Amino acid sequence: MSSPSELLSEVQRLLHFGIAEIELPAYVVTWSDELFRIYGWEPGSVTPSRETLLQRVHPADVDRVDRELARATRIPTTQPIEFRIVLPGGQLRTLEVRSRLVCDAAGAPVRMIGTTHDITDHKETAARLVFADRMASVGTLAGGVAHEINNPLAFISAHLELIAPELGASPVEIAAMLSETRAGVDRIKNIVRGLQAFSSTDEDQRSPLDVQRVLELALVMTDNQIRHRARLVRAFAPMPDVVANPATLAQVFLNLLVNAAEAIPEEETQGHTITVSTRSDDAGWAIIEIRDTGRGIARDIQNQIFDPFFTTKPVGKGTGLGLSMCHGIVRSLGGEVGFTTSPGAGTVFRVALPPAIAAVRANERPPAPPPAIAKDVPKRLLIVEDEVVFANALRRLLQRDKHAITIVHEGKEALARAEAGERFDVIVCDLMMPAMSGMELHAKLSVVAPDQAARVIFLTGGAFSPMAKQFLDRMPNAWFEKPCDLDQLRAAIRRVSTS
Structure with missing residues (x-):
């Protein structure tokens, strides 16, 4: 029959669960065999210590883990520490550490006992549930999104049909039709960008961001649900940036807005x-409130609404994960979410998020200096774009600045021109193209014509692959999403051509 210690060791191995003990204040550390294995070492092959543990911690988490571990040996806490480790083969794992501090009669710490659990599989399952819930929400909104897209498309189409025969009409009438057509294009652009932000799967990427901008995307996405049930009131006051992932934060707001409409x-x-308000509280936190005048939340279920899988909707109409996900996302950002309700009179959901310390948002460059007032000097431009219609439209727009423009429809042709010694002041290049992508063209230009590689401005339709996103994040060249603001593109052409 196995001894208790052998049974405990087997249980740890089955559950991927390790134990550590630290004698204080000498800081003598003991690890169980399974804890060695969790960190990728054979039992007894290294000396257990905080420094040894930190060797395996993901570089982005090291400072935080070091602080939390040091704090856990001084102050009793029940708060778990969650972080990533990198194993020797490059595999990423996510661990959760819980600890208990043992003190003597005088209150001085004498020992800390800690457990480490590999929660990677649990996190991946939870992430799949989050994504499934998000896609279910997108499905719920699909009818409204199609409606919102079809409305501006209808008057864009009508105006385009009218423009040709009306060219002899007054310039004021033509200008009005074109202005309304541009407004329709802007509406479509905002809806599509909202869908792009909401459907992103890159949830580990967090950076300081403008909460109001994310909130506006969620309002665009839920406009059809809200305006058929209530009048939307915006009460926006200044608030700080927060560190978050735009897709997951958008999911929080989208779920709360849909719930407000359905109430x-x-x-x-x-x-x-439905009133959406933003402000900064006395502690400098960002406060977002979504208030409805609906039916309110019944008293007997108020303690359950953040529970996973709890829903008052019929089977097939809801997953019961929406508010649970909101709660989990906000808490993971160091924030709080709560509500006040009056049955029959409405509900207010309040999200509080800590401010970002960084002053400049990640992946955003400082604003470019205003363009020079002097008239543009004509330049040689190369457009590399596989969409023929778009390339021709871009040529017509940029020719207004008297530039000499060449169009090629393949990256290989652009590379051949550079290899033959042809030079351009600016190269406007699509990021994703068949045969040779803009990324591949840039890499080859960096070898054969570095001066030309530095003069590339990228355009993208927003269909980012992970490789494309990493490329844009690390390279210094300017880039724009289609449809881009023409004045901003012209300013970028001016900067690149005069650099």
């Missing part, structure tokens, strides 16, 4: 409002 019965929509 208003379809048969009783007259006179109802």
Whole structure:
């Protein structure tokens, strides 16, 4: 029969669960065999210590883990520490450490006992559930999104049909039609960018961001749900940036906005409002409130609404994960989410998020200096774009500045011109193209014509692969999403051509 210690060792191995003990204040560390294995070492092959542990911690998590571990040996805490490690083969794992501090009669720490659990599989399963819930939300919104896209498309199409025969009409009438057409294009652009932000799977990437911008994307996505049930009221006051992932933060706001709309019965929509407000509290945190005048939350379920899989919707109409996900996302950002409600009179959901310390948002460069007032000097431009119609449209727009423009539809042709010694002041290049992508062209230009590689401005339709996103994050060249602001593109052409 196995001894208790042998049974404990087997249980740890089955659960991928390790134990550490630290004698204080001498800081003598003991690890169980399974804890060695969790960190990628054979039992007894290294000397257990905080420094040894930190060798395996992901570089982005080292400072935080070091602080938390030091704190855990001084102050009793029940808060778990979650972090990533990198094993020798490059594999990433996520661990959760819980500890208990043992003190003597005088209150001085004498020992810390800690458990380490490999929660990688649990995290991956949770991430799949989050993504499934997000895609279910997108499915719920699909009808409204199609409606919102079709409306501006309808008047864009109508105006384009009218422009040709009306060219002889007054310039004011033509200008009005074109202005409304541009407004329709902007609406489509905002809807598509909202979908792009919401469907991103890169949830580990966090950076300081403008909360109001994410909130506006969520409002675009939920406009069809809200305006058929209530009048939307915006009450935006200044608030700080927060460190978050735009996709997951958008999911929080989208879920809360949809819930607010659905709290208003379809048969009783007259006179109802949904108020979205932002501000900064006395502690400098970002505060976002979503207030509805709907039916409120019944008293007997108020303690359950953040529970996973709890829903009051019929089977097939909801996963019961929306508010649970919101709670988990906000807490993971160091924030808080709560609500006040009056049954029959409405509900207010309040999200509080800590401010970002960084002053400049990641992946955003400082604003470019204003363009020179002097008239543009004509330059030689090369457009590398596989979409023929778009390339021709871009040529017509840029020719207004009297530039000499050459168009090629393949990266290979652009490379051949550079190899033959042809030079351009600016190269405007699509990022994703068949045969040779803009990324591949840039890499080859960096070898055969470095001066030309530095003069590339990228355009992208937003269909980022992980490789494309990493490329844009690390390279210094300017880039724009289609459809881009023409004045900003012209300013970038001016900067590159005069550099």
